[in-house]
Amino acid sequence: xxxxxxxxxxxxxxxxMLKGVLIANLAILAFMILVVFxxxxxxxxxxxxxxxFEGIYVFIKATYIIFAAILLSKLVIEEYKNxxxxxxxxxxxSRKKLMTAKLIIVFLFTLVxxxxxxxxxxxxxxxxxxxxxxxxxQLTLSMLSVELVKVGTSxxxxxxxxxxxxxxxxxxxxxxxxxxxxxxLVSLISSGFDEFRLGxxxxxxxxxxxxxxxxxxxxxxxxxxxxxx
Numbered sequence: 001x002x003x004x005x006x007x008x009x010x011x012x013x014x015x016x017m018l019k020g021v022l023i024a025n026l027a028i029l030a031f032m033i034l035v036v037f038x039x040x041x042x043x044x045x046x047x048x049x050x051x052x053f054e055g056i057y058v059f060i061k062a063t064y065i066i067f068a069a070i071l072l073s074k075l076v077i078e079e080y081k082n083x084x085x086x087x088x089x090x091x092x093x094s095r096k097k098l099m100t101a102k103l104i105i106v107f108l109f110t111l112v113x114x115x116x117x118x119x120x121x122x123x124x125x126x127x128x129x130x131x132x133x134x135x136x137x138q139l140t141l142s143m144l145s146v147e148l149v150k151v152g153t154s155x156x157x158x159x160x161x162x163x164x165x166x167x168x169x170x171x172x173x174x175x176x177x178x179x180x181x182x183x184x185l186v187s188l189i190s191s192g193f194d195e196f197r198l199g200x201x202x203x204x205x206x207x208x209x210x211x212x213x214x215x216x217x218x219x220x221x222x223x224x225x226x227x228x229x
Contacts, residue, residue: 004093004101012074014105021067021113028059029121036125037134049139052125053147060117061158062186068110068162069182073175075102076166076219081173095223103163103216110162114155122147160209161185167215 009015036052076099078084129135164185169178189208 065162066182069165071106073178077169099220099223107159111159118151157205157209160212163212163216
């Protein structure tokens with residue numbers, strides 16, 4: 001399986017996506033600096049560390065669910081659309097293993113990048129605040145522990161949710177449909193008012209993640225008998 005994953009990464013030149021990941025993370029960091037430090041320094045209301053971390057979660061989760069849809073399009077949807085999947089299925093390798101390798105790549109890409117981005121961007125913002133002291137309060141070890149657990153669980157949920165667009169993309173073998181589905185999904189879980197946000201509800205995140213994993217399971221289970229055309 002590891003060899004299949006490595007082959008898929010090389011074949012699709014997925015390491016090239018790291019440039020897009022870096023640009024996205026820099027954009028999120030720049031926006032958070034603008035909102036947390038520049039805007040807040042010019043007003044009388046100050047955000048808390050909880051607000052800062054929550055903002056990071058929202059933007060990073062949304063960004064990487066869309067990244068997951070792009071990756072699904074590249075690894076799966078385009079293969080079916082261009083019928084190059086037929087050539088892959090001619091190799092003496094189980095179709096299920098091929099599809100599993102592709103979906104593992106998407107899941108781990110989303111999971112790892114969310115965790116890394118959350119920790120790095122959060123660490124940079126905390127470091128900046130150490131010198132200019134705009135965000136009030138003290139960051140304790142207990143608070144950090146809670147936030148790290150939240151980062152981990154949020155990443156797992158988001159990685160599962162990121163597989164949902166596969167269902168819509170496979171129905172019409174359409175890349176735009178896959179990406180639009182991800183955008184609509186992000187809009188849904190990010191919607192809310194005041195401090196309420198649908199994506200913050202653990203039950204909603206768990207259900208959506210399970211739905212994503214179930215869609216992945218069905219894609220793998222049916223690949224042996226699915227109509228390639």
